[in-house]
Amino acid sequence: MISQPYHLYVERSNASSNMARYYAMSIEANLFGDVCLLRKWGRIGTTGQSMVHHFGREEEAVQLFLDLLRQKRKRGYRPRASMPR
Helix, strand or coil: CCCCCEEEEEEEEEHHHCEEEEEEEEEEECCCCCEEEEEEEEECCCCCEEEEEEECCHHHHHHHHHHHHHHHHHCCCEECCCCCC
16 A cells, blocks of 8 residues: 555756657556556657566655656756646
8 A cells, every 4th residue: 555646747858959858657556565666758749668666665666766756857857737648
């Protein structure tokens, strides 16, 4: 059981270099009770790539979530007002 929801969607754009990227993460429980960190990234408007990390404890998933968030913020990714559909 996840104690609180963890969802993130950030974007990084630079028109002069034709760059438009997104990065999304969420922490969820799977059917077996494991905690999973779901990551998805790519060019805005595409399906992109994805990766799933499995953890035995929520704290481990939260630690990786926060570490990745710090890395993305340093690279210039910023939150968007609303999540795309």
